[in-house]
Amino acid sequence: MRIGFIGLGNMGSGMAANLLAAGHEVTAYNRSPEKAAALVERGATAVTTIADACSGDVVISMLADDPAVESVTFGDGDTAGILTSLPQGAVHVSSSTISVALADRLTAAHAEAGQHFVSAPVFGRPEAAAAAKLFVVAAGDPAVVQDLSPVFDAVGQRTFAIAPGPKTANLVKLSGNFLIASVIESLGEAMALVGKAGVDKQQYLELLTSTLFAAPAYQTYGGLLARREFEPAGFAAHLGLKDVRLLLAAGEQLEVPLPIGSLLRDRFLSLLAGGGRDLDWSALGALAEWEAGGARPAPD
Amino acid sequence: MRIGFIGLGNMGSGMAANLLAAGHEVTAYNRSPEKAAALVERGATAVTTIADACSGDVVISMLADDPAVESVTFGDGDTAGILTSLPQGAVHVSSSTISVALADRLTAAHAEAGQHFVSAPVFGRPEAAAAAKLFVVAAGDPAVVQDLSPVFDAVGQRTFAIAPGPKTANLVKLSGNFLIASVIESLGEAMALVGKAGVDKQQYLELLTSTLFAAPAYQTYGGLLARREFEPAGFAAHLGLKDVRLLLAAGEQLEVPLPIGSLLRDRFLSLLAGGGRDLDWSALGALAEWEAGGARPAPD
Amino acid sequence: MRIGFIGLGNMGSGMAANLLAAGHEVTAYNRSPEKAAALVERGATAVTTIADACSGDVVISMLADDPAVESVTFGDGDTAGILTSLPQGAVHVSSSTISVALADRLTAAHAEAGQHFVSAPVFGRPEAAAAAKLFVVAAGDPAVVQDLSPVFDAVGQRTFAIAPGPKTANLVKLSGNFLIASVIESLGEAMALVGKAGVDKQQYLELLTSTLFAAPAYQTYGGLLARREFEPAGFAAHLGLKDVRLLLAAGEQLEVPLPIGSLLRDRFLSLLAGGGRDLDWSALGALAEWEAGGARPAPD
Amino acid sequence: MRIGFIGLGNMGSGMAANLLAAGHEVTAYNRSPEKAAALVERGATAVTTIADACSGDVVISMLADDPAVESVTFGDGDTAGILTSLPQGAVHVSSSTISVALADRLTAAHAEAGQHFVSAPVFGRPEAAAAAKLFVVAAGDPAVVQDLSPVFDAVGQRTFAIAPGPKTANLVKLSGNFLIASVIESLGEAMALVGKAGVDKQQYLELLTSTLFAAPAYQTYGGLLARREFEPAGFAAHLGLKDVRLLLAAGEQLEVPLPIGSLLRDRFLSLLAGGGRDLDWSALGALAEWEAGGARPAPD
Structure with a gap:
C-alpha cells in the first residue's frame, strides 16, 4: 500500500522501517527532518510537508500527545493538516496514545470530510516496535480495519479489532x-x-x-x-x-x-x-x- | 519420610494426598476429624491428638492464621502442642501464611527446644495444591531445608530456598x-x-x-x-x-x-x-x- | 459606584442585593432574565445584553464555571462579551471559582484591551452572601484593588488583598x-x-x-x-x-x-x-x- | 479526694499539679522517680511502688501506650499492679490514649476485682494540661463518672460524659x-x-x-x-x-x-x-x- 507516515520518534521510526520491509511504499514526514535519513536509506521518500505525506491510501500518525496530533491533523496557522490534505475515501490511522475526547473529535472531523478515521494504538516498547512485535488495538469501521490488515501485520505480532467506535481503542x-x-x-x-x-x-x-x-x-x-x-x-x-x-x-x-x-x-x-x-x-x-x-x- | 500433617483444609488435604502419593508415611491430624477420612483411604493414619502427629521426622502445619498456628504449636490449656511433643532434632515445617512476628517467635521457641523450624509457605490455589503444582518458598537452616527436598518436591513444582531466617519466607x-x-x-x-x-x-x-x-x-x-x-x-x-x-x-x-x-x-x-x-x-x-x-x- | 452585575444565581443575587443596599447603582444581567425581577424591586436596572451591563466603572461576574466565564468575557458567536464592551480603564471583577489557567488568560486579555482585571473569589455559602458576611480574597493591581474597597465592603465582612497576580486569588x-x-x-x-x-x-x-x-x-x-x-x-x-x-x-x-x-x-x-x-x-x-x-x- | 497519680510525663505532671492546686491529696508515682520532685515541692507525696499509689479513692494513670498501661495495671513479673493493689469500690481512671480492645479488657478485669474503671482520655497539648484547659471525655458507670467531677474539673475546662461503655471514650x-x-x-x-x-x-x-x-x-x-x-x-x-x-x-x-x-x-x-x-x-x-x-x- 501507499502509506504516509508522520512522526519518526522512538516508536514511529521502527514502525515505518517495518512497513518498508514488508514491501509498502512509505512517504515519511517528521517535524525535525534529520530523523528521516535512516528511513530514506531503507527506501522511504522523505517529504517536508504534511500535505505531501497525504497522497496515498493511508496516512499513519504516531506522535507524543494530543496537541501534536491536533496540530498535524487540523493544521497550524498557514500549514495544511491531514484533514485538508487527505483524499476522500483515504484513511487516517492514529497510533498515538491520545485522549478519548480527541479521538471522538477526529472521528467526527474525518467523517465530515469524507475520509475514514481508525484508532490503532499499540502496546510495546521501542525494541518491540523495531522488531515488529507490537500488539495493535484497532477500532473503526470494520471494513476499513479489515483492509488495513497488511499494515497492522507489518508492524505487530497480533491485532485486536474491537468495537467500532475508534475512541474505544484509545x-x-x-x-x-x-x-x-x-x-x-x-x-x-x-x-x-x-x-x-x-x-x-x-x-x-x-x-x-x-x-x-x-x-x-x-x-x-x-x-x-x-x-x-x-x-x-x-x-x-x-x-x-x-x-x-x-x-x-x-x-x-x-x-x-x-x-x-x-x-x-x-x-x-x-x-x-x-x-x-x-x-x-x-x-x-x-x-x-x-x-x-x-x-x-x-x-x- | 515419616511426616505428621496438621491442618486438612482446602490446601492441606491436597498437599497431604500428594505426600502419600510420593510414598511418604503420613500421620494426619485435623481439629474436625471427619476431614481425615479421605486421606485414610489413600493410606494415611488418622490421629486425634497433636502429639500423635509429632512422632516422625517432620511435622507440617498448614492452618488458617496466627492464632491457629500458635495454638497448635504452643498447646492450648491441657492439650500438648508441637513444641512439647516433637522429638529433639525433628523439624516443624510451617506452610501457613502467618505474620513475620510469629515466625520469629516460632524460630526462637523451637531452637530453644532443640528442634528445627522451617518456614515454607506456598503459592497456589487449592487446584494447584491438589495437582502438586504449588510453588514453595522455603527459609531456615540451609542443611535442613536441603534435607526436606523430597517433601517439597512432593507438593510443589518448584522450591525457592531463600535467605536463612525463616521469617523472610513469610x-x-x-x-x-x-x-x-x-x-x-x-x-x-x-x-x-x-x-x-x-x-x-x-x-x-x-x-x-x-x-x-x-x-x-x-x-x-x-x-x-x-x-x-x-x-x-x-x-x-x-x-x-x-x-x-x-x-x-x-x-x-x-x-x-x-x-x-x-x-x-x-x-x-x-x-x-x-x-x-x-x-x-x-x-x-x-x-x-x-x-x-x-x-x-x-x-x- | 456604577456596577454591572452578571450572574444572579444563589450567590450572585445576594451579592447584588447588598451592593444596592450599600447605595451602589446596579445594572443586572442574567441569562435567564426572570431572576432579575427581585433585584429590580430593590432598585436595580435589568438589562438583556452583556454589553448593557458594561457601561459603568466596574462589571462583576459571578458564574458557575470556566465555560460560563469564558463565554461571558469573550462573547459567544454574535453576542458581544465583556472584553469588547467594557470601556478602557474600567474593571472586570471575577468572583467565580475558576481555574488558575483561565485567570491568567483573562489577565492578559483585559490588559491588552486597556482594561483592568481583578480576581475576587469569595468564601461563604448563599446565606452568607445574602447577609453580606462573605470573605473576599482579592488579587490584582494594588491601586485598583484599593479603589474597589467600597464594593468588597458591601458584599463581605472582610477582604484579604493578596499578592498582585490575579490567579493567586483563584x-x-x-x-x-x-x-x-x-x-x-x-x-x-x-x-x-x-x-x-x-x-x-x-x-x-x-x-x-x-x-x-x-x-x-x-x-x-x-x-x-x-x-x-x-x-x-x-x-x-x-x-x-x-x-x-x-x-x-x-x-x-x-x-x-x-x-x-x-x-x-x-x-x-x-x-x-x-x-x-x-x-x-x-x-x-x-x-x-x-x-x-x-x-x-x-x-x- | 485522695488520688494516686501514675505517669508524670509532659501531660501527667501538669494534670497532677492542677489536682494539687485544687486541694486534692496526691500520691505520685513515676517509673523514673526524679520526675516527682517538682510535684513534691507543690505538696505531693512521692511513692516508689504502684501499690503505694493505690491507697486512695481514685488512681489515675496517664501513660504513653498500651504496653505501659498493661504493665501498670496487671503488674509485671514480681511487681504488683493496680489490679491487685486497689481497694474494692475504688476507681481506676485511665487518661492514656489506648486501644479500644485494651479498654474492654480493663473494664472486665476491674469489674471482676470489684473495682470501677473509667476511661477519661483528654484533648489538649502539654500547655493546656499545665493550664487546666484540657477537654475530658469520660465514659463509665454514670454514677461513678458523676462522683469524679471534682477530679475532671481540676484538670480540664470541660467534661463530656458519653455513653456508658468506657471503650467509647477511647x-x-x-x-x-x-x-x-x-x-x-x-x-x-x-x-x-x-x-x-x-x-x-x-x-x-x-x-x-x-x-x-x-x-x-x-x-x-x-x-x-x-x-x-x-x-x-x-x-x-x-x-x-x-x-x-x-x-x-x-x-x-x-x-x-x-x-x-x-x-x-x-x-x-x-x-x-x-x-x-x-x-x-x-x-x-x-x-x-x-x-x-x-x-x-x-x-x-
Missing part, C-alpha cells in the same frame, strides 16, 4: 498503560519491603516471574526497577503522567473512580518534582523505597 | 499475596472503566492476557472477575484481609509505607462490611464497578 | 474549597466509625465543635452530615467535583502531589455515579458510612 | 486525634500548593483562621507547620503513628474503611523512616512539600 490503550504503571507501583512497594528486610531484589524478581507473575510486564519493568536502570528512557516519566491524566479524564467523563490511577498521578508528580521528568517511567516504582528512607530516583 | 509470601491482590484491584478498576464504555470484559481480558499480562495471576483472577464468579471461594475475602493486615504490620515494623497495601485493606473492609466475608477474594476487584454505580459484590 | 480560593472538602471527608470517616460503635453523631459533633474544632466549617458541614440533610444543595456536588478538578490541575502544573485531593476526586465521582450530582457537596462525607455497610447518599 | 479520643492529623495533612497539602505558587504561608494561615477555619486545631498546627517548628515535640510523631494504628485497628474490628486514616499511617511511616520519630507530629504536614520537591522534615 480507552483500552490508556487502560493498558494504567495496568503497566500499576505493576510498576506494586512491584516497587513489594521490593521496598522485602529489600529492607534483606532479600535480594533480583532473586525475588526471579521467584515472582517464575510463578504467578510470569509475564512480560513483570519481567521488563521489574528488571529495570531491580537494577535501578532508569536511563535512557524507553518511555519517559512525563509521558506516563500524560497517560494517567488522560485515563483519569476518561474516568471522570464516565464517572468511574480510579483510586490506583489517582495514586499513580500523585507518584508521577512527585517523580517530576524531583527532577525525574525524563527518566524511564519505571522510576516511579523507586519512590516507595525513597519514602521508606532510601535514595530518590534522580538523573545521574 | 514476608515474601505476604508480599506475593499483596501483588496478587494488587492485580485484582487494578484489573477491577480497568474493567470498571472499559466496561462502562461498552467493551466486553472477556474480550478485554483475552487481549490483556495475550500480550503484556500473559501470567496466571491475570488469567485466574481476571476470569473470576469478568464472570463475577465469587462463590465458592478458593481463598476467602476475610483471609485476604488477614494477609494484608500482616503485610502492613511487617511494613510498619520495617518503616515502609505501602499505599496500595493501605488501599487494599480499606477495600477488604468494605467488602466484608457488605456481607462479602466468605466470597472469593477476587470479589475485591468488583468494588470499583460498585463505586462507579454498578452492583455490590454480595453472596447469592 | 488558587487560594480553590485551596480553601479543598480544605472544606477535606473537613467533610474526615468528619465523614470519623462519624462512620463512632456511629457504628453507637455514639450519637449530634452529641459527637457538639463535643468536637466545643473544643479543637470550634470553626464554622465543622459546625456547618458537620451538622448537615449528622442530619444527612443534603437537599436542597447550598453548593452542589458537581460543582465540588469541578473545584477539585481545578485544584488538581493547578497542582499538576506546579508539580505538587495532593493525595487528599485525589481521594476527594474519587469520592465525588462515586457520589455522582450514584445519582448524587445535585445533592449538597456535604453528601460526600456520607460515602464513608456507605462503604462501611450503611445507606448510599442519594436524592429522595 | 474510640472518641482516637477519632479526635485522627481529625487533628487530618487537619495537619490537609493544611500541609494546601500550603505546599500555594507556597509553591509564591503565597506567604503565614499570611495564608491568617486568612484561613480568620474565616472558615477559626479553630484551635488550625491555629496551633498551622502555625507550627508554617514556621516548620517541629522541635521540641509537644506530641511526638511515633505517638501519632501509634494512635493511627489504634484507630485503624478499631476500624477493622468495626469493618469501617478509613482512607484518610490509611494515608496518615503511610505518612507517619515515611516521617519515621526519614529520621523524624521524635519530631512533633505536625511535621507530617511537611511531607507534602517534600514530595513536591522541597526539603524533608528532619531533626536539626
Whole structure:
C-alpha cells in the first residue's frame, strides 16, 4: 500500500522501517527532518510537508500527545493538516496514545470530510516496535480495519479489532498503560519491603516471574526497577503522567473512580518534582523505597 | 519420610494426598476429624491428638492464621502442642501464611527446644495444591531445608530456598499475596472503566492476557472477575484481609509505607462490611464497578 | 459606584442585593432574565445584553464555571462579551471559582484591551452572601484593588488583598474549597466509625465543635452530615467535583502531589455515579458510612 | 479526694499539679522517680511502688501506650499492679490514649476485682494540661463518672460524659486525634500548593483562621507547620503513628474503611523512616512539600 507516515520518534521510526520491509511504499514526514535519513536509506521518500505525506491510501500518525496530533491533523496557522490534505475515501490511522475526547473529535472531523478515521494504538516498547512485535488495538469501521490488515501485520505480532467506535481503542490503550504503571507501583512497594528486610531484589524478581507473575510486564519493568536502570528512557516519566491524566479524564467523563490511577498521578508528580521528568517511567516504582528512607530516583 | 500433617483444609488435604502419593508415611491430624477420612483411604493414619502427629521426622502445619498456628504449636490449656511433643532434632515445617512476628517467635521457641523450624509457605490455589503444582518458598537452616527436598518436591513444582531466617519466607509470601491482590484491584478498576464504555470484559481480558499480562495471576483472577464468579471461594475475602493486615504490620515494623497495601485493606473492609466475608477474594476487584454505580459484590 | 452585575444565581443575587443596599447603582444581567425581577424591586436596572451591563466603572461576574466565564468575557458567536464592551480603564471583577489557567488568560486579555482585571473569589455559602458576611480574597493591581474597597465592603465582612497576580486569588480560593472538602471527608470517616460503635453523631459533633474544632466549617458541614440533610444543595456536588478538578490541575502544573485531593476526586465521582450530582457537596462525607455497610447518599 | 497519680510525663505532671492546686491529696508515682520532685515541692507525696499509689479513692494513670498501661495495671513479673493493689469500690481512671480492645479488657478485669474503671482520655497539648484547659471525655458507670467531677474539673475546662461503655471514650479520643492529623495533612497539602505558587504561608494561615477555619486545631498546627517548628515535640510523631494504628485497628474490628486514616499511617511511616520519630507530629504536614520537591522534615 501507499502509506504516509508522520512522526519518526522512538516508536514511529521502527514502525515505518517495518512497513518498508514488508514491501509498502512509505512517504515519511517528521517535524525535525534529520530523523528521516535512516528511513530514506531503507527506501522511504522523505517529504517536508504534511500535505505531501497525504497522497496515498493511508496516512499513519504516531506522535507524543494530543496537541501534536491536533496540530498535524487540523493544521497550524498557514500549514495544511491531514484533514485538508487527505483524499476522500483515504484513511487516517492514529497510533498515538491520545485522549478519548480527541479521538471522538477526529472521528467526527474525518467523517465530515469524507475520509475514514481508525484508532490503532499499540502496546510495546521501542525494541518491540523495531522488531515488529507490537500488539495493535484497532477500532473503526470494520471494513476499513479489515483492509488495513497488511499494515497492522507489518508492524505487530497480533491485532485486536474491537468495537467500532475508534475512541474505544484509545480507552483500552490508556487502560493498558494504567495496568503497566500499576505493576510498576506494586512491584516497587513489594521490593521496598522485602529489600529492607534483606532479600535480594533480583532473586525475588526471579521467584515472582517464575510463578504467578510470569509475564512480560513483570519481567521488563521489574528488571529495570531491580537494577535501578532508569536511563535512557524507553518511555519517559512525563509521558506516563500524560497517560494517567488522560485515563483519569476518561474516568471522570464516565464517572468511574480510579483510586490506583489517582495514586499513580500523585507518584508521577512527585517523580517530576524531583527532577525525574525524563527518566524511564519505571522510576516511579523507586519512590516507595525513597519514602521508606532510601535514595530518590534522580538523573545521574 | 515419616511426616505428621496438621491442618486438612482446602490446601492441606491436597498437599497431604500428594505426600502419600510420593510414598511418604503420613500421620494426619485435623481439629474436625471427619476431614481425615479421605486421606485414610489413600493410606494415611488418622490421629486425634497433636502429639500423635509429632512422632516422625517432620511435622507440617498448614492452618488458617496466627492464632491457629500458635495454638497448635504452643498447646492450648491441657492439650500438648508441637513444641512439647516433637522429638529433639525433628523439624516443624510451617506452610501457613502467618505474620513475620510469629515466625520469629516460632524460630526462637523451637531452637530453644532443640528442634528445627522451617518456614515454607506456598503459592497456589487449592487446584494447584491438589495437582502438586504449588510453588514453595522455603527459609531456615540451609542443611535442613536441603534435607526436606523430597517433601517439597512432593507438593510443589518448584522450591525457592531463600535467605536463612525463616521469617523472610513469610514476608515474601505476604508480599506475593499483596501483588496478587494488587492485580485484582487494578484489573477491577480497568474493567470498571472499559466496561462502562461498552467493551466486553472477556474480550478485554483475552487481549490483556495475550500480550503484556500473559501470567496466571491475570488469567485466574481476571476470569473470576469478568464472570463475577465469587462463590465458592478458593481463598476467602476475610483471609485476604488477614494477609494484608500482616503485610502492613511487617511494613510498619520495617518503616515502609505501602499505599496500595493501605488501599487494599480499606477495600477488604468494605467488602466484608457488605456481607462479602466468605466470597472469593477476587470479589475485591468488583468494588470499583460498585463505586462507579454498578452492583455490590454480595453472596447469592 | 456604577456596577454591572452578571450572574444572579444563589450567590450572585445576594451579592447584588447588598451592593444596592450599600447605595451602589446596579445594572443586572442574567441569562435567564426572570431572576432579575427581585433585584429590580430593590432598585436595580435589568438589562438583556452583556454589553448593557458594561457601561459603568466596574462589571462583576459571578458564574458557575470556566465555560460560563469564558463565554461571558469573550462573547459567544454574535453576542458581544465583556472584553469588547467594557470601556478602557474600567474593571472586570471575577468572583467565580475558576481555574488558575483561565485567570491568567483573562489577565492578559483585559490588559491588552486597556482594561483592568481583578480576581475576587469569595468564601461563604448563599446565606452568607445574602447577609453580606462573605470573605473576599482579592488579587490584582494594588491601586485598583484599593479603589474597589467600597464594593468588597458591601458584599463581605472582610477582604484579604493578596499578592498582585490575579490567579493567586483563584488558587487560594480553590485551596480553601479543598480544605472544606477535606473537613467533610474526615468528619465523614470519623462519624462512620463512632456511629457504628453507637455514639450519637449530634452529641459527637457538639463535643468536637466545643473544643479543637470550634470553626464554622465543622459546625456547618458537620451538622448537615449528622442530619444527612443534603437537599436542597447550598453548593452542589458537581460543582465540588469541578473545584477539585481545578485544584488538581493547578497542582499538576506546579508539580505538587495532593493525595487528599485525589481521594476527594474519587469520592465525588462515586457520589455522582450514584445519582448524587445535585445533592449538597456535604453528601460526600456520607460515602464513608456507605462503604462501611450503611445507606448510599442519594436524592429522595 | 485522695488520688494516686501514675505517669508524670509532659501531660501527667501538669494534670497532677492542677489536682494539687485544687486541694486534692496526691500520691505520685513515676517509673523514673526524679520526675516527682517538682510535684513534691507543690505538696505531693512521692511513692516508689504502684501499690503505694493505690491507697486512695481514685488512681489515675496517664501513660504513653498500651504496653505501659498493661504493665501498670496487671503488674509485671514480681511487681504488683493496680489490679491487685486497689481497694474494692475504688476507681481506676485511665487518661492514656489506648486501644479500644485494651479498654474492654480493663473494664472486665476491674469489674471482676470489684473495682470501677473509667476511661477519661483528654484533648489538649502539654500547655493546656499545665493550664487546666484540657477537654475530658469520660465514659463509665454514670454514677461513678458523676462522683469524679471534682477530679475532671481540676484538670480540664470541660467534661463530656458519653455513653456508658468506657471503650467509647477511647474510640472518641482516637477519632479526635485522627481529625487533628487530618487537619495537619490537609493544611500541609494546601500550603505546599500555594507556597509553591509564591503565597506567604503565614499570611495564608491568617486568612484561613480568620474565616472558615477559626479553630484551635488550625491555629496551633498551622502555625507550627508554617514556621516548620517541629522541635521540641509537644506530641511526638511515633505517638501519632501509634494512635493511627489504634484507630485503624478499631476500624477493622468495626469493618469501617478509613482512607484518610490509611494515608496518615503511610505518612507517619515515611516521617519515621526519614529520621523524624521524635519530631512533633505536625511535621507530617511537611511531607507534602517534600514530595513536591522541597526539603524533608528532619531533626536539626
